[in-house]
Amino acid sequence: MNTTQTESGLGTAYQMRPAATRTELTSVGRGTPMGELLRRYWHPVGVSTDATDVPNKVRALGEDLILFRDKQGRIGLLHARCCHRGTTLYYGKVEEDGLRCCYHGWKFDTEGRCLEQPCEPEGGSFKDKVRQPWYPVQERYGLIFAYMGPADKRPVLPRYACLERMEPGEFVEADDTSVGGGGPAIIPCNWLQHFENVVDPYHVPVLHGSFSGPQFTNMMAALPEVRFEKSSCGVTVRSIRKQENGKIFYRITEAVLPTLRVVPNPRVAEFARVESIGWVLPMDDTSFRIYVAGRVKNAGDIGRMRSKFEGKFWSEMTEQEHQRLPGDYEAQVGQGPVTIHSEEHFGQTDRGIVMLRRMLKDQLDALAVGRDPVGVSFDQAAQPIEFEAGNYIRDA
Ligand code: FES
Ligand SMILES: [Fe+2]
Known part of the structure; x- marks a missing residue:
């Protein structure tokens, strides 16, 4: 034992150093060292039955996402906040070919393409210019895996x-x-x-x-x-x-x-x-x-x-x-x-x-x-x- 620790008055909690965490190892957000490392791999974000025609909330690596399966069976994992004015797609409706936001009805396919902007003139003249942020997914072993990293670094599952x-x-x-x-x-x-x-x-x-x-x-x-x-x-x-x-x-x-x-x-x-x-x-x-x-x-x-x-x-x-x-x-x-x-x-x-x-x-x-x-x-x-x-x- 360190002898100084046995002397009364020494080793009290008052003498502790300021608390420090190696956040480069613990933090998982986008742009942090570990967050970027984790984003080079596939991660499970749900079991197969989580992807249905009712939108499901997913929280992964500090991001809020919405998981769904369109009526053609394709799985989508979209950024939760709608790219129009930011309400959550959790309250959206799943349709044949995508998920329709509850607020103004923009519809996105499983890869975030905007298919409709029903309130805009001519059904949305700039819908090809906006994209709901999305992540690629794959289903295996009864799980749904997502790849949340840079597109050109996507490894095989x-x-x-x-x-x-x-x-x-x-x-x-x-x-x-x-x-x-x-x-x-x-x-x-x-x-x-x-x-x-x-x-x-x-x-x-x-x-x-x-x-x-x-x-x-x-x-x-x-x-x-x-x-x-x-x-x-x-x-x-x-x-x-x-x-x-x-x-x-x-x-x-x-x-x-x-x-x-x-x-x-x-x-x-x-x-x-x-x-x-x-x-x-x-x-x-x-x-x-x-x-x-x-x-x-x-x-x-x-x-x-x-x-x-x-x-x-x-x-x-x-x-x-x-x-x-x-x-x-x-x-x-x-x-x-x-x-x-x-x-x-x-x-x-x-x-x-x-x-x-x-x-x-x-x-x-x-x-x-x-x-x-x-x-x-x-x-x-x-x-x-x-x-x-x-x-x-x-x-x-
Ligand atoms: S906020 Fe989603 S369509 Fe307007
Ligand atoms: Fe244990």
């Missing part, structure tokens, strides 16, 4: 081997309830606080093994031996726990830039490659949600991976129960809306987080000199991305 190669009886299901977040669908803190948790295996025996329950299988309760490794696209965590029967429980989790959590289900004692992946969507600087897609045998299997605390779901608990049985939600939201990096003290066990932040910072630097960040591909024929993640049992 990646495929993932764990969602392409099925075992017998399996199919892909999507979930939008932030399974893995330990709480409600929308979590009120910065996305990076959650993403860092993916490479923090030492919280498992403490938070999940003791404070929350225990929540996971007994095998997760022991303090693991951990190796952190830089992968081509993120950080891989290899945790080894010796079992009483002499076998070794080997668990691999991966954080894949920029927001992908590749975490095998910790609640089942099945030994297999990872069955689901989760995208952390920063809604803005102080809230995020998680979209998951996974291989399942029964509809609703992903929702059943949701955390329980002494048999209760998070939403069923009282404030007293949350305090007595905190989980990932409490620990991460407890770091504040955006954590204060100047107050942190890293130990040996935080190496994964140091690596992840450094990798993110390296991508910011790459972008600043005009290079593409890791993990983006412009090759339409690119092979599905493979992960090592999974729960495995091995002989010692």
